[in-house]
Amino acid sequence: MDNAQLFVITVVIITLITVGGGISLAIVLYKANSLMNKMKSVPAPDVIPEHGGHEAGLMETTRTDRWWFEPTWTGLGFLCFVIYANWAGFQGEHYWHGSYLSPFYSPVLFVDTVRVGAAPIEHAWFGLWPDWLRTIWPPFFPTSPAWLILAGPLAFRLTCYYYRKFYYRAYFLNPAACAVGAMPSNILLGPNSDQKYKGETALFLFQNLHRFTWYLAVVYIGLLSWDGFLSLWEGGKLFKGEFGIGVGSIILIINPLLLATYTFGCHSCRHLVGGRKNSFSGSIGARIRFSLWKKATWLNQRHMLCAWMSMIWVGFSDFYVRMCSMGIINDINTW
Amino acid sequence: MSKHTFRIWRGDSSSGEFVTYRTEVDEGMVVLDVLHRIQSEQAGDMALRWNCKAGKCGSCGMEVNGKPRLACMTRMNTYSDQEVITVQPMRTFPVIKDLVCDVSWNYEQNKKINPFRPSSAQSDGRYIMSQEDVDRVQEFRKCIECYLCQDVCHVLRDHKRQDVFVGPRFMIRAAGLEMHPLDTEDRIGMIRDELGSGYCNITRCCTDVCPENITITDNGIIPLKERVADRYYDPVIWLTTKISSAIKTTLKN
Numbered sequence A: 001m002d003n004a005q006l007f008v009i010t011v012v013i014i015t016l017i018t019v020g021g022g023i024s025l026a027i028v029l030y031k032a033n034s035l036m037n038k039m040k041s042v043p044a045p046d047v048i049p050e051h052g053g054h055e056a057g058l059m060e061t062t063r064t065d066r067w068w069f070e071p072t073w074t075g076l077g078f079l080c081f082v083i084y085a086n087w088a089g090f091q092g093e094h095y096w097h098g099s100y101l102s103p104f105y106s107p108v109l110f111v112d113t114v115r116v117g118a119a120p121i122e123h124a125w126f127g128l129w130p131d132w133l134r135t136i137w138p139p140f141f142p143t144s145p146a147w148l149i150l151a152g153p154l155a156f157r158l159t160c161y162y163y164r165k166f167y168y169r170a171y172f173l174n175p176a177a178c179a180v181g182a183m184p185s186n187i188l189l190g191p192n193s194d195q196k197y198k199g200e201t202a203l204f205l206f207q208n209l210h211r212f213t214w215y216l217a218v219v220y221i222g223l224l225s226w227d228g229f230l231s232l233w234e235g236g237k238l239f240k241g242e243f244g245i246g247v248g249s250i251i252l253i254i255n256p257l258l259l260a261t262y263t264f265g266c267h268s269c270r271h272l273v274g275g276r277k278n279s280f281s282g283s284i285g286a287r288i289r290f291s292l293w294k295k296a297t298w299l300n301q302r303h304m305l306c307a308w309m310s311m312i313w314v315g316f317s318d319f320y321v322r323m324c325s326m327g328i329i330n331d332i333n334t335w
Numbered sequence B: 001m002s003k004h005t006f007r008i009w010r011g012d013s014s015s016g017e018f019v020t021y022r023t024e025v026d027e028g029m030v031v032l033d034v035l036h037r038i039q040s041e042q043a044g045d046m047a048l049r050w051n052c053k054a055g056k057c058g059s060c061g062m063e064v065n066g067k068p069r070l071a072c073m074t075r076m077n078t079y080s081d082q083e084v085i086t087v088q089p090m091r092t093f094p095v096i097k098d099l100v101c102d103v104s105w106n107y108e109q110n111k112k113i114n115p116f117r118p119s120s121a122q123s124d125g126r127y128i129m130s131q132e133d134v135d136r137v138q139e140f141r142k143c144i145e146c147y148l149c150q151d152v153c154h155v156l157r158d159h160k161r162q163d164v165f166v167g168p169r170f171m172i173r174a175a176g177l178e179m180h181p182l183d184t185e186d187r188i189g190m191i192r193d194e195l196g197s198g199y200c201n202i203t204r205c206c207t208d209v210c211p212e213n214i215t216i217t218d219n220g221i222i223p224l225k226e227r228v229a230d231r232y233y234d235p236v237i238w239l240t241t242k243i244s245s246a247i248k249t250t251l252k253n
Helices: A003-039 A069-091 A131-136 A151-159 A161-170 A203-230 A247-263 A267-275 A284-300 A303-325 B031-041 B104-110 B131-141 B148-152 B168-178 B188-193 B205-209 B216-232 B235-252
Strands: B002-011 B016-025 B061-064 B067-070 B084-088 B095-097
Touching (some): A069 A161, A151 A161, A151 A203, A161 A303, A203 A247, A247 A303, A267 A284, A267 B216, B002 B031, B031 B084, B061 B148, B067 B148, B067 B205, B104 B168, B131 B168, B148 B168, B168 B216, B188 B216
Parallel strands (some): B002 B084
Antiparallel strands (some): B002 B016, B061 B067, B061 B084
8 A cells, every 4th residue: 555545545534533523522512411311311410490591501501593613613623633733743754845844843853764754864953863762762653753842832722812712612611602501510520529610720720831832832933934944945955955936835934924923913922022011101112012012912813813724724734745745746846 | 563472581589480472573673672562561560670771881681592682782683583582681690580680799899809009109190191001991991880791701600609700890890900000009919819810711701792892801801810920820020020120129229
């Protein structure tokens, strides 16, 4: 079986998993209560009619609109990305083509040159995949440099205020939508437990570290911008290879630009550049802060759009480089 | 003119039920107009709170087809005449009668917030506030205290954590004071410990239902959470603040 066949089969499997997962999620969101109630001869203990005709319980609501639509598509969309990113990271090969480096693998810290479609040795920061790393590397994991760097961007998105909104809604059902019954806090310990909702004061206290992940994200924008710049030289050899441009170069240059719209519209960035001050007037410093804060605010108002566009483009960039590396797509370029 | 069916919750703090009414709806009517027509023609004892009929007093907050809304700002032409319109009192607060709730818990939360305290040097009323500083805090002053945000907040609505979280309305009141350029009161500890900023998980329902379009979460609660992070979770900011204040003190002396 050649690589192209393997890829097609994998894509089909991923599609089946995501569509299946999405349909399951939609069913859970839309019908969970009625299904649960049908299965039980007595009402669930947490479904207690309250005054005002409201009922308490998971996803209880009198809303008549399609409230389940948004958490379903966002939950499904992100699930697709996570599955693709993991699959791409798991491959450990076909992440380099000509002068193009997949953003899932940037920066390449160590490279295993034996693997097909791996980056050239001169593009690895610390050279060949070291023996000490091989000894501690899980045997069932391919020697993929993606695993060494994916935690940074993942941590930034995981603690992002927009992503928190969508995953608390779509995955934690807390709440799935506005005025729709939230997940009871005692769902794991049972109805007799006195477990209470703690929000972001206990397990999720780590969300307060979002600003540190933002610092990392800024570094990644620099690294990916450099990759975009290098993609303009044949073989990724700065000033040594022939200067030119290809479709892949354009894709890899757009990638950090989109990531920048997401990163510099971050709530923590908006706070750090000026929001933490009480006055925007008076000194030159205050006026500079106001100018930066206004720009961050403009991006912040489009944070959701930037989050999705940048995330999809990162996946698409990897997909394009992978397709070129596997010989499925012929890159159009000036070389 | 068309006929619509309304399913209105009638009752008090001890019991109640949905009662169905069918009534004529004229062009341009809002839900509050229809409730008044039902009150005058079919249910003279139906209780509902209202005042300005212009979306500015915040009295007629209720839930229409499950969504927290002001009845006076909910136009009837957004519903088809086939649709049964369900009207309920707000869920988060105790019912007094029919569509009227006891919202007095909110007044108690308001008392927890330390009031505005200008520095003595600038309390003579001669300070001219710049427009950019006005704009930021003015947004929070648009609040009409309808308490729809309090009603929809799942921390209060579903989890009943009134013991630890004051709700979005009072987070933005704290934000308005905290971001005021003349204010010298330090509320950061209070925002975390007494107002419960950590209990908000940013699902933005408060922003979605606000009839004044205040960006409660992004402009109010998140900046407060970030200020709490400055104080308690960021050693870099903590160290920078300590060093800069030490330098300022040394230079003064």
